Amino acid sequence: MVKKQKVQFRIQRFNPDIDDEPTYVTFEVPYSDRQGVLDALHYIFQNLDSTLAYRWNCRTGQCGSCAININGIPGLACRTVVDPLQKYILEPLSNFPIIRDLVVDLGPGFRRLEKLRPYLERTSAPDRPEKLTREEISAAMELRSCIECFSCYAACPAVASAKQEFSGPIAMRELASFEFDPRDQGDRVQLAVTSGLYDCTSCGMCKEVCIPKHIDTRRTAIEGLRALAVEREMGPLEGHQGFIKQIESTGYAVDVKSPPLTDQLPDVIEVDDPVDEVLFYPGCLINLRIQQVGLNVVEVLKRNKVRVHIPKDFVCCTSVAFRTGARSIASEMVIRNTDYFRKLGVNKVVGLCPGCMSTIKQDWPIVLHEKDKPPYDFEPFDINEYLVDQLGFERFNKQDLKPLPIRVVYHDPCHLNRHQGISEEPRKLLRLIPEIDFIDVEDSDRCCGAGGGVRAGRRELSQEIAGIKYDILSEVKPDVIATSCSFCFIQLVDVVKSSNSNIKVMNITDLLAASYRGESLK
Amino acid sequence: MTFEIIDTDVLIVGAGGAGCRAAIASSETNLDITVITKDILGKAHTVMAEGGINAALANLDPDDLCEIHGRDTCSAGAFLNNQNLVEILVEDAPKRVYDLENFGAIFSRTPDGLIMQRPFGHQTYRRTCYAGDRTGHEVLSTLTEELRKREINIIDEVFATSLLTNKNRVVGVSVVDIRTGNFKVFRAPAVIMAAGGAGRIYDVTTNAQADVGSGYAMAYKAGVELIDMEQFQFHPTGAAIPPAARGRLVTEGVRGEGGILLNKDGERFMKRYNPRSMELAGRDEVARSIATEIREGRGTKNEAVYLDVSFLPTKIIEERLPTMLEDFLDIGIDIRNEPMEVTPTAHHVMGGIKIDALTATNLPGLYAAGEVAGGVHGGNRLGGNALAAGQVFGEIAGSSAAKYASTARSPSLDRKAINEEYERVMDSLNRENGLSPIKELKQLQRVMWDRAGLFRNEQDLNAALRFINGHQKQVTSQLAVQNKATRYNTEWINALELLDMLLVAEMFVRSALLRKESRGAHYRTDYPSLDNKNWFTNIVVSKQNGKMLLQTTPVVVTKWHPPWA
Ligand SMILES: Cc1cc2nc3c(=O)[nH]c(=O)nc-3n(C[C@H](O)[C@H](O)[C@H](O)COP(=O)(O)OP(=O)(O)OC[C@H]3O[C@@H](n4cnc5c(N)ncnc54)[C@H](O)[C@@H]3O)c2cc1C
Ligand code: SF4
Numbered sequence A: 001m002v003k004k005q006k007v008q009f010r011i012q013r014f015n016p017d018i019d020d021e022p023t024y025v026t027f028e029v030p031y032s033d034r035q036g037v038l039d040a041l042h043y044i045f046q047n048l049d050s051t052l053a054y055r056w057n058c059r060t061g062q063c064g065s066c067a068i069n070i071n072g073i074p075g076l077a078c079r080t081v082v083d084p085l086q087k088y089i090l091e092p093l094s095n096f097p098i099i100r101d102l103v104v105d106l107g108p109g110f111r112r113l114e115k116l117r118p119y120l121e122r123t124s125a126p127d128r129p130e131k132l133t134r135e136e137i138s139a140a141m142e143l144r145s146c147i148e149c150f151s152c153y154a155a156c157p158a159v160a161s162a163k164q165e166f167s168g169p170i171a172m173r174e175l176a177s178f179e180f181d182p183r184d185q186g187d188r189v190q191l192a193v194t195s196g197l198y199d200c201t202s203c204g205m206c207k208e209v210c211i212p213k214h215i216d217t218r219r220t221a222i223e224g225l226r227a228l229a230v231e232r233e234m235g236p237l238e239g240h241q242g243f244i245k246q247i248e249s250t251g252y253a254v255d256v257k258s259p260p261l262t263d264q265l266p267d268v269i270e271v272d273d274p275v276d277e278v279l280f281y282p283g284c285l286i287n288l289r290i291q292q293v294g295l296n297v298v299e300v301l302k303r304n305k306v307r308v309h310i311p312k313d314f315v316c317c318t319s320v321a322f323r324t325g326a327r328s329i330a331s332e333m334v335i336r337n338t339d340y341f342r343k344l345g346v347n348k349v350v351g352l353c354p355g356c357m358s359t360i361k362q363d364w365p366i367v368l369h370e371k372d373k374p375p376y377d378f379e380p381f382d383i384n385e386y387l388v389d390q391l392g393f394e395r396f397n398k399q400d401l402k403p404l405p406i407r408v409v410y411h412d413p414c415h416l417n418r419h420q421g422i423s424e425e426p427r428k429l430l431r432l433i434p435e436i437d438f439i440d441v442e443d444s445d446r447c448c449g450a451g452g453g454v455r456a457g458r459r460e461l462s463q464e465i466a467g468i469k470y471d472i473l474s475e476v477k478p479d480v481i482a483t484s485c486s487f488c489f490i491q492l493v494d495v496v497k498s499s500n501s502n503i504k505v506m507n508i509t510d511l512l513a514a515s516y517r518g519e520s521l522k
Numbered sequence B: 001m002t003f004e005i006i007d008t009d010v011l012i013v014g015a016g017g018a019g020c021r022a023a024i025a026s027s028e029t030n031l032d033i034t035v036i037t038k039d040i041l042g043k044a045h046t047v048m049a050e051g052g053i054n055a056a057l058a059n060l061d062p063d064d065l066c067e068i069h070g071r072d073t074c075s076a077g078a079f080l081n082n083q084n085l086v087e088i089l090v091e092d093a094p095k096r097v098y099d100l101e102n103f104g105a106i107f108s109r110t111p112d113g114l115i116m117q118r119p120f121g122h123q124t125y126r127r128t129c130y131a132g133d134r135t136g137h138e139v140l141s142t143l144t145e146e147l148r149k150r151e152i153n154i155i156d157e158v159f160a161t162s163l164l165t166n167k168n169r170v171v172g173v174s175v176v177d178i179r180t181g182n183f184k185v186f187r188a189p190a191v192i193m194a195a196g197g198a199g200r201i202y203d204v205t206t207n208a209q210a211d212v213g214s215g216y217a218m219a220y221k222a223g224v225e226l227i228d229m230e231q232f233q234f235h236p237t238g239a240a241i242p243p244a245a246r247g248r249l250v251t252e253g254v255r256g257e258g259g260i261l262l263n264k265d266g267e268r269f270m271k272r273y274n275p276r277s278m279e280l281a282g283r284d285e286v287a288r289s290i291a292t293e294i295r296e297g298r299g300t301k302n303e304a305v306y307l308d309v310s311f312l313p314t315k316i317i318e319e320r321l322p323t324m325l326e327d328f329l330d331i332g333i334d335i336r337n338e339p340m341e342v343t344p345t346a347h348h349v350m351g352g353i354k355i356d357a358l359t360a361t362n363l364p365g366l367y368a369a370g371e372v373a374g375g376v377h378g379g380n381r382l383g384g385n386a387l388a389a390g391q392v393f394g395e396i397a398g399s400s401a402a403k404y405a406s407t408a409r410s411p412s413l414d415r416k417a418i419n420e421e422y423e424r425v426m427d428s429l430n431r432e433n434g435l436s437p438i439k440e441l442k443q444l445q446r447v448m449w450d451r452a453g454l455f456r457n458e459q460d461l462n463a464a465l466r467f468i469n470g471h472q473k474q475v476t477s478q479l480a481v482q483n484k485a486t487r488y489n490t491e492w493i494n495a496l497e498l499l500d501m502l503l504v505a506e507m508f509v510r511s512a513l514l515r516k517e518s519r520g521a522h523y524r525t526d527y528p529s530l531d532n533k534n535w536f537t538n539i540v541v542s543k544q545n546g547k548m549l550l551q552t553t554p555v556v557v558t559k560w561h562p563p564w565a
């Protein structure tokens, strides 16, 4: 007889009545076709250990009872299919007190919801039947589909660090569901601002874990409410005002302290026998603060025989304006940029900063549509995506890469990984470098706390989140923390500095350029 | 023995659509209202209802009337319905749907901006109001919001073990607080039972895990009458895998869009049962055909048949069955390329606690609403009528109970009875060695599925009854819970549920044995046709002198006369 395949489940156990602290117990569960994590829990409870406590009810992803941490990420036990080749660690949801084993007390989460007047507010009942158009209700309907599983709340890095100050994504979703309900007369925006509307780093974790309903809380609820906050002069925060003013007066989010990158380079960087032609969009930080990062991008492109246009008159992508709700300045800049690029006549725009690139990919088209402008006629690419998928991994110039015998750990920028779905490409490029010792850590995709205007607006919170990230990355004792984002880059440089560490922070293209140049980084 | 006593004016057992609606109605007074639920507010079985809620609003079909809704309801119910209740249902349903809108619900809209209504099986007009494919969720989350607004006291994860009575009136409910394991007593002059259905009596069910039927059992133990307990609805198509979700509803829409049923040999077997209508034959007929294939060995290894849409254009599947596509994708099955495996599945209890027009029972102070109450649906339930009944009778129960509580004498507890109840509750936890509740529970579900399910006959039903009675004796004296920690002890709660389930199973089986005909959802292979002469009557179950007594009682007919009368 064929031996039945078994899957290992390591489960956190804790009974506060008798245990001092949680322990882990491993169970082996026979695998069956299309088995779910809930099936495995049932198997354990029914056959191996009836003291195991876990919660479930509908078993079909409709009630939100069964959310637990599955290999570190919140998810529904009933909707997670077991992969027989994997091992599983099951833990209770974070950010909640434990009742027993995998069962948490959702009370604190519910109580925070209850404080937000989470019900329709109107002064008098309307005549029946009441007419509501499909368009009017569509946003509220999407937000109302939440099953209160609290996965997003448990996964949110801002909730973990801001604690009492931030009511979390589920609460923002709740407030937005009423704000966007044409019938509601309550002021939800004020309440959102005092409940931590500006604590969100835009990391996108809340959407990623909302397997049950695919609710994009960051975009629909938080950025929607932030736009209203700005309209009603309750936002953005003081720390953001500077950026917005700066954009208004100069077109850039930061002021000029040293010669801009665009001044250091010609209009076009020629190469022999070019294989392709792109425009390099540096974004404000690379253009005005970390110019060397931009020079390295250009070098990598040059080494790969790509002819590069340098846009002398580009302006800010206004990611910061979109993220904090300052929509009007955003529209102006988008139109300026797209008109200018059309004049330059390029087909491909490549950038390193994922904040810029995801804004170009996801927000610009909406603005152009709103303003009755034609869609832009170029294709935007993240630099890693461009090198691996567009230029082609096969064609990539590997022969000139020289050994870099250093230990590197990678940090996934949220705007690259979750917002553009790019996580393999940077890793592929890293692994190309001869003799590099690349370590992939489990929480590589945890937010660094820089995004969403939090670095500028909520400095302390931002640093706290960065500190957690630094601990995760530095644990493997790397020489270099690699990333691919100008914003994560400066955030990580700061946290490394404040930790008195000599770990270097570099972008993927910085490492590639160093390898091409044969530099020693030790 | 000491135990905590919590006083309240109106106690509501269950926080599904019915219980929550009742709480809102009760809270219109200045009484103290408490809702207890064994799950968590907002997570009751009601969230799973997808299809919709019936109300003759006539938004799409101007000819629809409450009258016609009533006729459809009675004709689906094989005229076993209590027409007093049906009249109330159809007349109040539109008001209750508007209440939901007032509380904040958003229903899907017609192009003119009115509440959208879909056609549902066996209804003359498009009458079923819906919110996308998550109507029950919209209903329950709206009620949850209204409960939060009214700051109604809700206690989550509390398991009600028995109704407490004293001198022929209800005086409260005994409970186990699941989170601590503490035994407590809620003392109240008025109690509303809204504990939902009992699908989990069967091995394969669409129901949530909470639906074990404790409401029926508590009522029975307290001497309350129950009606139509032989009428249990099976749905033809439930998903066969994964095991934990066995029985989960696969909508009729799949067959509506052209899905075909195949046995393990790839034969389109419906041609042997109903060559004209094939897969679109009536619910009961399709369910029995599938069950026959499985019984006779032509099912898949998962005890199922195939339901296939993979031959349809991908676009049709993506556009018309998006939820099904996604649900199956989530469990690793791409219905664009491979068939689903489906099995008939236990769906809905039509019978239940016998109520009058005020939802009062024969026990003073006890009211009932929702799936736990019987009489409205008769022999079969129209899709969309359960949510409607929960709202309509929940509202009535809430106001009736509040009215009763405001004039009732304050309740006094029968300490001796409570001591006995405490002993009963603790029994399996205190025993060192004995029968495992988990194993016993599974056996019961299997026996009920095999012997008292879709097909019934004297022999099988008698066998089921012997099993039940035998186990009732054993289980009450030999059940032993291995898990001894009282905090969140699921095994212990399972043991208490098992005792309830055995009682409910006995009511199902005894009623089914008595009805020697086939009517509504009750199908006897040994009496396969309708027998209006002898069986146009309701069956009422109650406890008399410690024994289960069955009686027949005339059907209440007001305006919708059966074709044979
Ligand atoms: C998959 C599916 C789809 C359906 N679709 C529709 C539809 O489209 N339209 C329609 O009209 N109907 C539909 N129904 C039927 C309908 O959903 C139910 O009949 C209805 O929701 C029952 O509501 P309820 O309030 O009576 O009970 P439930 O929602 O079942 O709530 C029961 C409550 O009682 C509590 N409870 C139970 N026992 C105890 C105890 N011992 N102690 C404390 N608390 C207890 C539970 O915790 C829960 O809070 C569907 C049913 C299923 C299974
Ligand atoms: S985007 Fe990230 S920080 Fe913002 S609410 Fe969602 S999970 Fe929290």
Ligand code: SF4
Pocket: A064, A145, A146, A147, A148, A149, A150, A151, A152, A153, A170, A173, A206, A209, A210, A211, A212, A213, A214, A215, A217
């Ligand atoms: S928004 Fe999504 S993840 Fe968050 S609680 Fe609701 S259903 Fe769960």
Ligand code: FES
Pocket: A055, A056, A057, A058, A059, A060, A061, A062, A063, A064, A065, A066, A067, A076, A077, A078, A079
């Ligand atoms: S059990 Fe309801 S969502 Fe998993």
